[in-house]
Amino acid sequence: MNRSALIRLIFEKKSFLCIGLDPDLSKIPEHLLQEEDPIFSFNKQIIDSTHDLAIAYKPNFAFYESEGVRGWNSLAKTIQYINRSYSGTVFSIADAKRGDIGNTSGQYARAVFDPESSGMNFDAVTVAPYMGEDSVNPFLSYPEKWIIVLALTSNKGAADFQFFGDGSHRLFEQVLMKSKGWGSNENMMYVVGATKAEMLADVRKIVPGHFLLVPGVGAQGGSLREVAKYGLTKECGLIVNSSRNIIYASPGVDFADKAREEAGKIQQEMQLILENRGFNPQ
């Protein structure tokens, strides 16, 4: 999906909500455990129930890999279902935090972007920047695909290295400054944590036009209004993720309806924010 199609989705749905698909067998409704593939069944019902309120879905690979081959099978079925049923109407993010030397990153890119090889066809993948340019480049050779580079994360450990600095810049700023030249705002985004909303202003000084994927609204405590205050651009420029608050809104048979209710509350707030800013996707 290219940039203008993504912006159009945001305009049409009046939403910049991404729903994180982090299915945990110990947390999904019990009645699903009798199904052949409980995780896929859970995801499918969440997606069917929320696809007009969310612009994106983000399966977190760890929650599938912890179930081994069976989990990877549920993951592949989930993205295949999205591609089949909601082609062009949702943006899909492989939240995998990959990154390795060039020929290895090339293989990771095939895993998420080349359905002939892997059976999976995402729009975007999250990437860790530690290994530098040649670890990122192989992901950039796919047209209309995106990489989302970790810049400033939402966890406590972000302070350990991301704030390490040379006096004039901190590491996360160095990552933004260097990496933005490897692609463009047509194929790169950045992960910027919502628990530090005012730092979005520092991020925007370096990447004023890039989309930012913002985790941490909801379970991790970030505030949507704060994020919008510092991060919103005239083309929106934000994809805000919520996972647990939505997908685990109810442990019962009504989980998909309750997920819709929670997603609807966030979408309503997003619509207000967009209208207040006179959002116009031209």
Place this chain on the structure above:
Amino acid sequence: MNRSALIRLIFEKKSFLCIGLDPDLSKIPEHLLQEEDPIFSFNKQIIDSTHDLAIAYKPNFAFYESEGVRGWNSLAKTIQYINRSYSGTVFSIADAKRGDIGNTSGQYARAVFDPESSGMNFDAVTVAPYMGEDSVNPFLSYPEKWIIVLALTSNKGAADFQFFGDGSHRLFEQVLMKSKGWGSNENMMYVVGATKAEMLADVRKIVPGHFLLVPGVGAQGGSLREVAKYGLTKECGLIVNSSRNIIYASPGVDFADKAREEAGKIQQEMQLILENRGFNPQ
């Protein structure tokens, strides 16, 4: 596997060779493509042919994920085969470069360390440090398991951020200094690239007793003697990886024999290095 068992393996085999299992369907011998699971068949024959010369095997997850569910199945079969046939006689490394917020890293840890959940039971996993302590800790709660943190990698892009510094330290040194306190040399190692052998001296100033996993000997151009000169400790302290030079030594039906020949050359050189240093593991 604990530290003393690992050192004992090195002593018994007179080797600190790790063989990287990076099977690429476009490079493995053609006659294997007719088998039901060519990748597993390739790995099995390489392992059977080299297990007395190598102390460790390191499947690189990207090469399995690029084949999707089928690839993960080959990966699971490979580690299950190692556990079943060579239990206690080889060390196994999940080369996955994982790292995410705490609850997600916990799921990644289950994927590689909890066979009840994922079907896979490795001795060690490679981890990216960018997200800090809480992204690393969940891997450390498994007894006799190891994490191998990226410090200084062997690729060109290593220079982009790993050398970023505050005047007194570079990022890779900051990673070593901070992270070594999160565990001990009983459950942590570091990835240090062989293309910069003299920098192993800088690494050893900070982590004199930790094992280092050294990629880049062979296809990436590092020299084994240089690595040993700067990195060897009285307990060896090195695991040196070679992948393509060994596993693709021949494209024919003799690939496993040729792999053994190449592994044997490296093992011989390692034996000389260990003997010259009077290596004695108690």
